[in-house]
Amino acid sequence: MNKLLRRLGRLALWTGPTLVLLLAVIAGFVYWVVASQPGTRWALETGVRLAGGSALSVQGTIIDGVQVGALKVSTPAVNIDLADLDIQIDWPALRDKRVHARNISAGRLSLDVLETEPAAADDTTFEWPVLPVTFSLDRVALGELNVSLNHQPLLVKVNHLDASLALTQKDAQLVFRRVAVGQHDIEADVAGEFRLMALADPWPFSLVIETKAKSQTPDSVLCARHFLPDLPAAAQAAGTVKSVEGMSTRQREP
Incomplete structure (x- = not known):
């Protein structure tokens, strides 16, 4: 021994x-x-x-935070192309079981979604897994989003995304401070809040959206004349305004 x-x-x-x-x-x-x-x-x-x-x-x-000028990843399902990526994580928050990101932003994100064989149908009810930590993203920003399907670009443009995200074991909240969406001749600034009040079936949620849309095309679907056909044409309205201004001027002459 x-x-x-x-x-x-x-x-x-x-x-x-x-x-x-x-x-x-x-x-x-x-x-x-x-x-x-x-x-x-x-x-x-x-x-x-x-x-x-x-x-x-x-x-x-x-x-302290990492910046990447260009990041490209190719997979069988999607091709990802990122430019001007900036990530800042609050690492000490992990001690409190929190994943806290102060900033996740990119100047441009291009996604090319590739068609794959459809997965077999699954009839089981989806259940949200129990999260060991909470997630908090103070700022998620994206200057430009380009989405393609099998190398064919989609017509919707997404720019100037500024949002925040919070996810706990009980609920989730996504706040859009601003996102600009465009299609054809229409441009819209969207702000709002999406909240999941429970992470389980029937998935109750609340949604609040504020939209400011505009178009420079006279026959756009946003034109009030589509809903009020009796409105005068722009030229007629301008002539009426000039006539009223002339009458007011003559009435003021001594």
Whole structure:
């Protein structure tokens, strides 16, 4: 028994410093990845490359915030092309079981959705999983969104998205401070709030939307003449205004 203890002591004497050195190397490598710009650039470029994409012009660090000039990822279902990506995470919030992002923004996002074989029908009722943490995104911003289906661009334009998102174990809230939507000759600024009051069937929700739409085309579907056909034409209305102004001027002459 004493011989066994002596052998274990000698083994610990030799392997102990080696294990400590190995742990120190691992800790130093992790710190280099998350807290230094070269480490963050290496980790992001390598990870995206393994996923079949590319990341260019990586700046910043994972701890303080990272910026990516261009990010492309191709999958069998969708091709993703991001420009001017900026991510800032509040890492200390993880201690309170919160995933808190101060900012997730991009100057441009292009999605090319590819047709795939439809999945087999599943008759089971969807149940929202129990979340171990809560999610809070203070700012989700997007300058331009381009969506294509099998390389064919859709006609809807989405710009200037500014929103926030909150998700807990009980409910979810999405607030649109602004999003500009355009199709053909119509442009609309949309603001609103979508809230899921329970994350379970029957999925009760509330929705509030405020829209300001405009069009420069005379025969647009937004034109009031489609709903009030008796309105005078623009030229006639302008002539009537001029006539009224002339009558008022003559009445003021002594």
